[in-house]
Amino acid sequence: MTCDWVPKLDLYVDGELFDGELTEMEAHLRACPTCAADALSRLQLKRMTQAAGRRFSPRPEFRLKIAQSINAAKRPPWARRWAPALAAAAALVLVLVPSAVWLQHLRSGQALGELADLHVSTLASANPVDVVSSDRHTVKPWFQGKLPFTFNLPEMQTSPFKLIGGRLTYFQQSPGAQLLFEVGKHQISVFIFQNRAELSGLNSGSSLSRKLAFNTETWAEGGLWYFVLGDASPSDVHDLSELLRSADRS
Amino acid sequence: MFASLYNFAHWLTRNREEAEDLVQETYLKALKGFVSFQQGTNFRAWMYRILRNTFLTSRSGLSVKMTVPLDREEDAVGLAADTPEAVLLARADQQMVQGALERLPVQFREVILLCDMEEMSYQEIAGIVGIPIGTVMSRLSRARKSIRELLAEKVRGASK
Numbered sequence: 001m002t003c004d005w006v007p008k009l010d011l012y013v014d015g016e017l018f019d020g021e022l023t024e025m026e027a028h029l030r031a032c033p034t035c036a037a038d039a040l041s042r043l044q045l046k047r048m049t050q051a052a053g054r055r056f057s058p059r060p061e062f063r064l065k066i067a068q069s070i071n072a073a074k075r076p077p078w079a080r081r082w083a084p085a086l087a088a089a090a091a092l093v094l095v096l097v098p099s100a101v102w103l104q105h106l107r108s109g110q111a112l113g114e115l116a117d118l119h120v121s122t123l124a125s126a127n128p129v130d131v132v133s134s135d136r137h138t139v140k141p142w143f144q145g146k147l148p149f150t151f152n153l154p155e156m157q158t159s160p161f162k163l164i165g166g167r168l169t170y171f172q173q174s175p176g177a178q179l180l181f182e183v184g185k186h187q188i189s190v191f192i193f194q195n196r197a198e199l200s201g202l203n204s205g206s207s208l209s210r211k212l213a214f215n216t217e218t219w220a221e222g223g224l225w226y227f228v229l230g231d232a233s234p235s236d237v238h239d240l241s242e243l244l245r246s247a248d249r250s
Numbered sequence: 251m252f253a254s255l256y257n258f259a260h261w262l263t264r265n266r267e268e269a270e271d272l273v274q275e276t277y278l279k280a281l282k283g284f285v286s287f288q289q290g291t292n293f294r295a296w297m298y299r300i301l302r303n304t305f306l307t308s309r310s311g312l313s314v315k316m317t318v319p320l321d322r323e324e325d326a327v328g329l330a331a332d333t334p335e336a337v338l339l340a341r342a343d344q345q346m347v348q349g350a351l352e353r354l355p356v357q358f359r360e361v362i363l364l365c366d367m368e369e370m371s372y373q374e375i376a377g378i379v380g381i382p383i384g385t386v387m388s389r390l391s392r393a394r395k396s397i398r399e400l401l402a403e404k405v406r407g408a409s410k
Contacts, residue, residue, distance in 0.1 A: 010391060014365060016372055045394060046366045052347035053367030056260035058253060062270050066252065066277055173344075 005035050013042045054173060057196075111172070116214055118169060119189040119229050122178060129165030129180055139166045143177050151177065151192050151224060154247035160184070161240055181230075181240060188230030188240055195225040217241040221248055251294060254368065255301055261363055262305050262356060272308060276301040292374060299378045302360065342401040350400035358393035365390055 005028050011017050012025050029036045122128045131142040136153035144150070146168055156163055162182045169178040169191065176193035215237040217228045228241050255276065260269035279300050351359055364375045365386075376383045 010387070010394070014372070014390075042394070045398065048342065048344070048347045049351070049362060049366040049397065050369075052344045052351060053261070053363050054257060055348060056257045056266075056269070058256040058270070058273070059266075062256075062273075063252065066274060069274065069277060070281065 003032060003035050005032070006038065009035065009039050009042055012039060013046055051173075112216065114171065115189075115191055115227055115229055118171070118178065118191070119214070122167065122180065122189060123187060128167070130167040132165040134163045134165075136163060139163060139179065142166065143168070147175055147177060149192075149194055149224060152247040153179070154243040156243075159239070159243060160236075161188075161243065183232050183236045183240070186230055186232035186236065188228060188232050188237060190240070190244065191227040191229070193225045193227075195220045195223055219245070221245065224248075251297065255297060258298065258360075258363060258368070259301060259305070261351070261359060262302075263308070263310050264352070265310070268308065268310060272301060272305055275304050279304060292377075295370070295374045295378055298364070298368075298370075299380075302378055342405055346401055346404045347397070349404070350397045353400060354393055354396055358389050358396065361386060361389040362393040362397075 005025065008017065008021070008025060012022070012029075017025055029039055131139055133139050133142075134156070136156070140151070140153050143166065153163070160183050164180040164182055164187070166177055166179045169176050171191065171193055174193055174196070176191055179190040179192070181188045181190065214229050214231055215234045217237050219226055219241070226241070226244060228237055228244070230237060232240075252273075256269060256273050259272040259276075260266065263269045263272060276297065280297060283300070351362070354362070361375060361379065364370045364378065365372075370378070372383045372386045375386045379386070381389075
């Protein structure tokens, strides 16, 4: 027999249930293992569709072309008859900017959440790294042929940090390196990806911030995008970031 | 939003050049028609609505209009997902889901992408696509059912 709540499971997964109905659904899911399994399966499919849907990226030259089209519409008027169109263009830009800032903020939050998930799932894994070595001359060459870029690792011997190893990872459909470091009892992940326009909102200078109870630092350099995340102190996260930056400049 | 609009356009047209034309035309129409945008309303939904309406008047969009699927409200009733299905889902990979999305009729593909990928509410999707909320729900339900079936088929095929 099909449970009466089944028709509302999609609404629940899509966040379309409110107040009383949501409370009732949550109570039902705690009591009905069949519906709980069904809801989980639907949520799983929704997440898979979300990830699979983010598939196509605009070419940089196309992005430039559109930006130029918008800029062209903002040029000073040659005749009064263009004034309404220009006013509309200016207004659109005014709306686009806050919308873009808001959307970038939203995307940044999602991106940081995804990276935090990667870090936590790595630590929870029985085999957190694919190449287990504290030797940078072992870890770095392991990524050769697996990534479309290369990066430098610093000398760790005089620092409190210990390299545990590395693994191949994926973020927003792009391959990257995840390096695991240890300081005291804390573990820190360093993610390295090719820098792309989608990551530009996360690149604004070198920013250190506390997200999702983790300390993080991110920067872009030499066409690569670095993201350092861990439950170590802000100063440890910063010191490790400095070490990585110095290796990149050497 | 630019990258999201492009991604959505590419899923609609399934062609890079057509997607670029569609996004460009969308921006031009938005610039020209900005006076019709009501301040305080949903700007993102407004842009997606322009993009979708522009798509419908394009060559590939016109062929889509010729094949409108029947919407049956009763399809909104969900499907029971049993445990073996969850196991099959767990074995499906991103490429399989992309393949399943490609095989969906565009009327279902657009609704599931707006809901699951763009995380829009049923109300926003109804406004963009121009259909009642009940139809949004039935299309979503049918899209998800098709994806599950296509994935199950693929996973079973791969394990043979």
